[in-house]
Amino acid sequence: MKNLNPHIDLKSFFKKIRGAQQKALLLDYDGTIAPFHVDPAKAYPYPGVSEMLDSIMQAYDTRLVIITGRWTKDLLPLLKLQGQPEIWGSHGIERLKMNGSYEIAPMDEHALDGLVKADEWIEAVGLSDHSEQKPGSLAIHWRGMDEKGIRKIRDQVEPNWSLIAESSGLNLKNFDGGLELRVPARDKGDAVKTILQEMNRDVVAAYLGDDLTDEDAFGAIKGKGIGVLVRKNLRPTAADIWIKPPEELLKFLSSWLPEEKEMGTPLFYP
Secondary structure, eight states: OEEOOTTOOHHHHHHHHHHOSSEEEEEOOBTTTBOOOSSGGGOOOOTTHHHHHHHHHHTSSEEEEEEOSSOHHHHHHHHOOSSOOEEEEGGGTEEEOTTSOEEEOOOOHHHHHHHHHHHHHHHHTTOGGGEEEETTEEEEEOTTOOHHHHHHHHHHHHHHHHHHHHHHTOEEEEETTEEEEEOSSOOHHHHHHHHHHTSOTTOEEEEEEOSGGGHHHHHHHBTTBEEEEESSSOOSOSOSEEEOTTHHHHHHHHTTSOGGGOOSOOSSOO
16 A cells, blocks of 8 residues: 555544544445456456445445446446446436436437447447447457557557547547546546535545546545555556555455454554
C-alpha cells in the first residue's frame, strides 16, 4: 500500500469506518475486484472477493455499488453473489437497483447514429470479432495480443473513429486493452456524484478502480471520501492511495466489515 495524498490520514479514515452510521463502498469490476481475462465472460472475481462482498452487504450499514464499463446483464452471472447489489453499468448509463428496477439515461440520437456508423465500418473491415456493443458505446478490444497486432488494429481503427467521434459528438476513450466510442451521457464520476448526493453528508465513502476510465470517479470523490487505485503497478492517478490485488484488496474490503465478522486483518486499522 502507498499513500498518494499527504492530506489523507488513513488511520483516521479507517477509524471513521468503524463508527460510521452510513458508508458507501463503490467498486469498479474488471481489473479491480476481478483479474483481466482474454475472454471477458471468464473474468471472475479474485478468490474470496464474492464472499467478502456478500458479508459487507449483509452488514446493512454499507451501500455497496459496482460501477463498471460492462453491460449489467453481462456482469451479473460473473459476480455469483447471494444478494442483488446496486450496479451502474456502461460507465453509468445504466442503473440496476437492489430491488431489481432498471433505468437507462437518455442519449443523443445524433451520437447514437455515430455508433451505428462506427459499427458498420468495423463489420466492413472485418474486426467484428474484436468489438463489443453496449448501451451508449462501442469498444474495440486487443487484450492478449502482441504489440504488433495491437498497433495494427489501433492504426486502423483510431483515425476512423476519431473522425466519427468529431462528426457525431461522441467521446473516444482509451482503456486498458482497447478503445471505446461513447455517447456523452454519463461517466463513472457522474455515478459517484449521484450516489453521494443521495446519502447523508457525513457518509464515509471510498471508490476503488484501476483503469483510466476510473479517473472521473476519483475526481468526483475528492474531498468526500477516498479514491483507491487497485493494480499491480502504479501509474499517474488522482487516487489517494494505491493497493495491489488480491491480498491488499481483500484486506481493504475486510475493513468495511463489523469487527466480529472481519475476514483477516484490516489493512490500516490501528
